[in-house]
Amino acid sequence: TSYHGVITENTEVVLLDPPLVALDKDAPVPYAGFCRTFTNSGEICAFTIHGMEAPFEAVVLNGTSGEGQLRARGLVDCEQQKEYTFIIQAHDCGSGPGGTEGKKSHKAVVHIQVNDVNEFAPVFREPQYHAAVTEGKIYDSILQVEATDQDCSPQYSQICNYQIITGNTPFAIDRNGNIRNTEKLSYDRQQQYEIQVTAWDCGQKRALHTVPVHIEVKPVCKPGWQGWSKRVDYEPGTGSKQLFPKMHLETCGGPLSSVRTTVELQTSHIGKGCDRETYSEKSLQKLCGASSGSTDLLPAPSSATNWTFWLLTDSGRDSDLIFRFEGRQAAKIPDWVVPQNLTDQFTIATWMKHGPSPGLRAEKETLLCNSDKTEMNRHHYSLYVHNCRLVFLLRTDFSSANSFRPAEFHWKLEQICDKEWHYYVLNVEFPVVTLYVDGASYEPYLVTDDWPIHPSQIDMQLTVGACWQGETGLYGGNAHGENYFRGSLSGLTIRPGHIETQKVISCLQACKEGLDIHSLESLDKSIKFHFNPAQSILVMEGEDLDHINTALRKVSYINSRQFPTAGIRRLHISTSVQCFGEDTCISIPDIDAVVMVQQPSEPRITITGVERLSWPASDLRAPGGIALFQDLHIISTVKKADAEDAATVSVLEELIHNLDYCDVLVLGEELRAEQESLQLHRSALTGKHLDATNSTTGMSIYGVDSMSNYEQVIREVRYFNFEPSLVTERRFRLTCSELNGRYTSNEFTLEVSVLHSAQTGLAGEHVNHLVAPPQYMQLVHHPSIIQDMSPSHMSGVPSAATMVIVMCIAALVVVVVIGIYRIHITHQQDAKLSETTKDPDMTWDNAALNITVNPMEGPQGAEEDVTEEEEEEEDDEDEEEDDNTSGESDDSEEEADVQLPTAARQNNKNWHKAAVSF
Ligand SMILES: [Ca+2]
Numbered sequence: 001t002s003y004h005g006v007i008t009e010n011t012e013v014v015l016l017d018p019p020l021v022a023l024d025k026d027a028p029v030p031y032a033g034f035c036r037t038f039t040n041s042g043e044i045c046a047f048t049i050h051g052m053e054a055p056f057e058a059v060v061l062n063g064t065s066g067e068g069q070l071r072a073r074g075l076v077d078c079e080q081q082k083e084y085t086f087i088i089q090a091h092d093c094g095s096g097p098g099g100t101e102g103k104k105s106h107k108a109v110v111h112i113q114v115n116d117v118n119e120f121a122p123v124f125r126e127p128q129y130h131a132a133v134t135e136g137k138i139y140d141s142i143l144q145v146e147a148t149d150q151d152c153s154p155q156y157s158q159i160c161n162y163q164i165i166t167g168n169t170p171f172a173i174d175r176n177g178n179i180r181n182t183e184k185l186s187y188d189r190q191q192q193y194e195i196q197v198t199a200w201d202c203g204q205k206r207a208l209h210t211v212p213v214h215i216e217v218k219p220v221c222k223p224g225w226q227g228w229s230k231r232v233d234y235e236p237g238t239g240s241k242q243l244f245p246k247m248h249l250e251t252c253g254g255p256l257s258s259v260r261t262t263v264e265l266q267t268s269h270i271g272k273g274c275d276r277e278t279y280s281e282k283s284l285q286k287l288c289g290a291s292s293g294s295t296d297l298l299p300a301p302s303s304a305t306n307w308t309f310w311l312l313t314d315s316g317r318d319s320d321l322i323f324r325f326e327g328r329q330a331a332k333i334p335d336w337v338v339p340q341n342l343t344d345q346f347t348i349a350t351w352m353k354h355g356p357s358p359g360l361r362a363e364k365e366t367l368l369c370n371s372d373k374t375e376m377n378r379h380h381y382s383l384y385v386h387n388c389r390l391v392f393l394l395r396t397d398f399s400s401a402n403s404f405r406p407a408e409f410h411w412k413l414e415q416i417c418d419k420e421w422h423y424y425v426l427n428v429e430f431p432v433v434t435l436y437v438d439g440a441s442y443e444p445y446l447v448t449d450d451w452p453i454h455p456s457q458i459d460m461q462l463t464v465g466a467c468w469q470g471e472t473g474l475y476g477g478n479a480h481g482e483n484y485f486r487g488s489l490s491g492l493t494i495r496p497g498h499i500e501t502q503k504v505i506s507c508l509q510a511c512k513e514g515l516d517i518h519s520l521e522s523l524d525k526s527i528k529f530h531f532n533p534a535q536s537i538l539v540m541e542g543e544d545l546d547h548i549n550t551a552l553r554k555v556s557y558i559n560s561r562q563f564p565t566a567g568i569r570r571l572h573i574s575t576s577v578q579c580f581g582e583d584t585c586i587s588i589p590d591i592d593a594v595v596m597v598q599q600p601s602e603p604r605i606t607i608t609g610v611e612r613l614s615w616p617a618s619d620l621r622a623p624g625g626i627a628l629f630q631d632l633h634i635i636s637t638v639k640k641a642d643a644e645d646a647a648t649v650s651v652l653e654e655l656i657h658n659l660d661y662c663d664v665l666v667l668g669e670e671l672r673a674e675q676e677s678l679q680l681h682r683s684a685l686t687g688k689h690l691d692a693t694n695s696t697t698g699m700s701i702y703g704v705d706s707m708s709n710y711e712q713v714i715r716e717v718r719y720f721n722f723e724p725s726l727v728t729e730r731r732f733r734l735t736c737s738e739l740n741g742r743y744t745s746n747e748f749t750l751e752v753s754v755l756h757s758a759q760t761g762l763a764g765e766h767v768n769h770l771v772a773p774p775q776y777m778q779l780v781h782h783p784s785i786i787q788d789m790s791p792s793h794m795s796g797v798p799s800a801a802t803m804v805i806v807m808c809i810a811a812l813v814v815v816v817v818i819g820i821y822r823i824h825i826t827h828q829q830d831a832k833l834s835e836t837t838k839d840p841d842m843t844w845d846n847a848a849l850n851i852t853v854n855p856m857e858g859p860q861g862a863e864e865d866v867t868e869e870e871e872e873e874e875d876d877e878d879e880e881e882d883d884n885t886s887g888e889s890d891d892s893e894e895e896a897d898v899q900l901p902t903a904a905r906q907n908n909k910n911w912h913k914a915a916v917s918f
């Protein structure tokens with residue numbers, strides 16, 4: 001017989017099936033489970049267990065009935081042993097004490113199974129898990145986590161469920177612990193994830209500790225430039241800066257046969273197209289060595305240059321003076337500004353930004369036009385834009401050579417209508433006309449001939465922005481309508497009698513910023529590179545990837561301006577590659593980055609010197625007058641605006657840089673032209689990049705030059721007054737400026753007191769004698785001295801002592817007068833010498849007001865008249881037609897546009913010949 005028992009671990013009682021009951025044979029109770037082996041006493045006294053240290057005992061519950069119970073002797077642990085098997089035997093009480101010697105039953109086998117209790121929680125095998133995935137893929141299983149449980153039974157030891165407890169992750173886990181991603185991962189979005197995972201056993205017991213799982217996202221290899229930054233900061237004055245010092249091209253193992261990369265710097269939003277020097281037009285011409293004599297047709301409006309007063313000006317960035325034309329504005333240039341006859345050589349230059357929207361049936365848009373002032377509408381010369389072509393019309397006057405001559409020059413350039421700033425220079429060296437756009441020269445694609453214009457006594461009117469119609473006395477164009485210009489102009493100059501060299505033209509429009517190759521000499525020989533003229537586009541090409549990488553790292557940005565325009569410049573890099581064979585080649589994405597030019601430190605210009613002078617009237621009358629600013633100093637300091645050092649005292653750093661102009665302004669009444677003047681000897685300017693203009697309101701010295709050169713020149717400025725008796729005091733204000741007024745100095749005011757004869761008789765001469773420096777310079781540091789020596793004061797206290805003093809002074813005066821007379825004589829001799837050289841130079845004094853006389857207008861004009869008379873008769877028949885073609889030749893011209901240059905010219909000629917023969 002055998003028993004089966006069950007015990008729950010950690011409890012005492014074993015449930016046996018069938019129940020443990022031992023019966024004595026002697027007793028009348030029928031045998032239930034146990035053998036009836038007992039015959040004697042009929043009572044059960046004990047059970048014995050035979051087995052290898054089975055931790056159980058059996059106790060008798062009821063000796064009569066034979067019921068017993070099986071119990072654990074200690075704690076039973078399923079995790080240590082799940083089953084026990086042993087043998088049990090019962091004893092009746094018998095005769096012996098304790099029943100031990102009673103009769104024994106036969107043996108029965110007992111099987112005990114230990115039931116499990118869910119004591120243990122799941123525990124992960126690893127303290128943490130790691131995995132790496134490539135972006136853009138969906139994985140079935142990225143990794144498997146595993147937890148275990150020490151309980152003995154499958155129910156309580158198996159893991160029934162895993163769960164991710166970190167919220168919002170693109171991952172899921174199944175019941176086997178496999179983690180997968182629920183969406184494609186992106187390296188750019190997130191490169192690393194950490195999720196917490198927990199587990200449950202099948203008895204719903206949860207792991208005590210979650211486990212971290214790290215998932216690294218690896219970028220899928222994408223061909224393209226790597227190791228560059230989106231923003232490059234540029235500090236002014238630091239020369240060239242490498243833009244991509246760590247950049248390299250990732251090809252993902254694809255073998256390339258060649259790489260071609262274009263780096264483009266976009267600066268069209270800066271100033272007039274890029275960062276240029278913003279000195280005034282005049283200063284810039286001086287700086288570039290342009291021949292002098294050019295006339296600014298669009299100067300800043302002032303009392304002397306009032307024709308630009310009604311034009312629209314853009315509050316120019318960087319002090320650029322920009323005039324905006326919206327199809328309504330035009331200006332008549334006064335006759336004295338430009339000579340009517342430009343001769344065969346002249347230059348017209350302008351900055352132009354044409355637009356905004358030239359229509360398909362675009363009208364002529366006139367930049368500059370010289371037409372009849374009255375009666376007729378003939379255009380003598382004009383520059384206009386028409387259908388995105390630039391046309392220059394030049395009708396030569398009749399001369400001895402009365403023949404068909406080139407009259408219209410056409411250029412078809414995309415720059416004309418790209419709505420960006422460009423610099424146009426028209427060099428006329430008749431009959432050759434060359435156009436320079438941004439420094440590059442272009443021959444006209446079409447030249448049409450015409451007869452010279454018929455002579456007449458009608459004056460001409462030069463206009464900007466439209467043509468003047470003499471017939472109607474209005475702005476207008478031709479039968480088709482108006483001819484107003486739309487766009488912006490700046491620095492429109494005309495220069496009769498000369499053409500500019502390409503070098504000067506390049507200088508005038510040169511960008512001060514651009515791309516550069518750092519240490520060009522170290523560039524590998526196999527690399528081909530090319531810059532556009534403006535250095536804003538760089539193309540590099542090579543076959544070896546390493547060499548290309550090295551070359552691209554050398555690409556730099558440079559801005560040579562000391563005070564560049566701050567702000568961003570966009571960079572665009574596009575790359576095309578070629579592969580060996582027919583394989584489809586990788587494509588390299590374009591790069592967009594920016595250069596951030598930081599705010600330059602601002603200079604502070606300071607003028608110092610003696611602020612009060614006192615002079616005897618006689619000295620003002622002396623030839624050359626008096627020097628006004630003999631001890632003048634101009635210094636400039638730069639305030640370093642370091643953001644980090646804002647707390648500390650900002651460092652003042654002395655710098656040597658250039659000035660643009662200095663103005664001496666007469667305060668109070670203007671100078672009386674016939675008596676007073678400011679003077680500057682021409683020789684003071686020699687060897688310097690400086691020029692000067694002079695008027696009764698002051699003197700302006702301009703040109704880009706060093707501060708010390710300016711100092712030297714200003715120290716030579718003299719004030720002369722032929723009749724000083726009318727003046728007691730004169731005040732002057734000196735200001736200097738850099739970059740066309742962007743940075744200006746303090747206002748330095750000088751007071752000159754004139755000591756008149758009433759004073760000079762005694763005190764003036766006396767003072768002169770006492771502290772007279774050589775010549776007639778007088779510095780008065782303490783004006784009180786003058787006061788003390790005034791005659792009124794002295795006459796107030798007459799005494800013997802003063803009489804003696806007066807006598808002595810009188811004697812002294814005689815000596816001094818003689819001395820001064822001698823000095824005067826010698827000075828006059830000097831003056832005579834210098835005046836002979838000085839006089840011709842004096843003409844520039846009033847240059848700002850004077851008309852520049854065209855040397856060609858005099859005798860030659862008369863000559864022309866004669867020839868014109870002679871030829872008048874044969875030309876009479878032409879006259880009508882002349883008037884038409886000059887002003888209204890549109891129809892024939894429109895057709896010529898679409899034809900080849902030679903054919904067009906031919907056509908035009910024939911047409912004219914026909915007219916002539918008729
Ligand atoms: Ca357990």
Ligand SMILES: [Ca+2]
Nearest residue numbers: 120149151156
């Ligand atoms: Ca468990």
